[in-house]
Amino acid sequence: MAQALLGALVVLGVLSLLIALSGNSIGQGYRLIVQGAIGIPPSDQLSPLDAWDAVLHDMTLLILTGLSVAIALQAGLFNIGAAGQLLMGAMVAGWIGTRSDLPTAVHLPLTLSLGALVGALWALVPALLKLYRGAHEVITTIMFNYIALYLTHWLLMEHLQDPTSDVPRTAFLAETAQLPPLGSFMQTSWGFVIAVMLALVLWAVLFRTVWGYEVRATGANRDAAEAGGVPVNRRTLQAMLLAGGMAGLAGAIEVVGTQYRFFEGFPADYGFDGIAVALLGANHPALAVVSAWVMSALRGGTYYLHIETGAPKEIAVIVQAVLILYVAAVYLRKRRVEG
């Protein structure tokens, strides 16, 4: 408890400093950040819905990428590759979603599931390399992020590009592949509901089933789990497939629910933010929803601060980094004895 309070003080201290250094009064800065986070518009150009919409939209992606990192960590693997998995899912969704020869009833489900599937496969390769060749998954998933970046860009330019456009992007999605918005004129889609439901389902699966227990046992102590009869390799691979699937789905949902196309410079950074979401939520699927809300509110809040005063939006990034460091240093210390 004292540690949590100290953490809050550290974060508020950093935030206050950044607000002050950007030439604003701290009181005014916090007022704007809180307004942006809970949806009270600071000026008449913005409606409360805009703020809520931005927060819910970010939450959708952060829940899914947070789940991605959290599941992998539960099984003992560090998935730095959510960004690449997200990109692969988004690219596939942009490809399948723009086809017009698919039956209406299956178009959207197919687009979403193929996005998730390709994300899953993109995570499976590093997991296989780890298990059978001993290649450290942190390094391979980092490399896979960049491979995904260049591969999706190459595919976009060579095969998926909308021929009628000069901009590197796919055509607009077929209507049958679009996921409807949560309310009219919102960028948040029903993907938000999917993300929250998945978090609850994963909570149940990880903590209320034998499979989930075995995954957590594998992550907690691989040798002990194996001695206890858990098929550790299979559980690791399954967890990593699920992790990649979540990130791939995040990319697909962003395409079918918000952007309606895949394009150059697709926002893959949500994959890295997933690391912060997972750590802050102690790798618990339900807590990922809460920590995704904290991160999204912070972003939404600093965005309002940015619009009203011109203060750099990156305040949110700095605070997020400080949060990760604090959580890791205080709660996630290695249990290993000095040596």
Add this chain to the structure above:
Amino acid sequence: MGDIFDLQLVNTAMRQATPLILAALGGLLSERVGVINIGLEGKILMGAFAGALATLLTGSPIVGLASAMVIGAMFALIHAVATQELRTDHIISGVAINLLALGLSTYLYRQIILPREERGESSVVQGFAPIRSEWLDSLPILGTLLRDQTWLVLFAFVLPFGVLWALNRTRWGLRVYAVGNDSVKARTMGVPVKRMRYTGVLLSGVLAGMAGAFLTLASADQFRENMSAGRGFIALAALIFGRWHPIGALVAAFGFGFFEALQMRLQGQPVFGVQLPTDLILMLPYLLTVIALIGLFGRMKPPSDLGN
């Protein structure tokens, strides 16, 4: 084909490789004492920013370079304290440092450098001048390779040999081996393990900061948001590809620099009648590193005490 592969291409490759070599050597010094360093990217970015800002304020690229090295060391110090004192996971600390550097450099850029531009002051950095010598230019091959290069390029290509010498021939180097292979045994033998680790991590920050300074003081002439653009991770790849050996890292970093130069040169030109997609060339360092990690180019052996 003659107009694509020539000595000028090697000249560009050397320039592209310079920050990679410096950062890879930094990563090597840290990983050789057992501290995983995925925060190179962030330290390069902070170095690039600090180098640009200090040079803008003082007019002296030497001050810029020194500031970049100091800021790199400061960020490395965060990593050292987090991993050695608070026993934070090395990966998480590295991720946080990259994020902190991205946020802080962009924040400060918008608070300090952009307003200068808006006031009409130039944000173009007067960095290091290239070495000019008629004698050098007249040399047959070396003349072309070194044309318009700054001293930092030369330094980066000589440094790996210095590091190799220090690792193999000094007491410090032997202690690095000892700590990297088995820190418990090293401590029993009276090696100051913690001090060795601090030194290694801080040196990695100094070198990564220097790599960043190269970007703003000798390559591009101004700071741009997130301008490190993944170089820290390519350097990490070079370090792995070079099997944690200074000369291996030099060769790998040069190879990766060569891909970048080739990609810049090609810009869609066909080679041997085949159109090589630039995306696939840029992907090669990462792909090759994965292949190397699988062991297809022989067994990879990281320092055995890495990450503890």
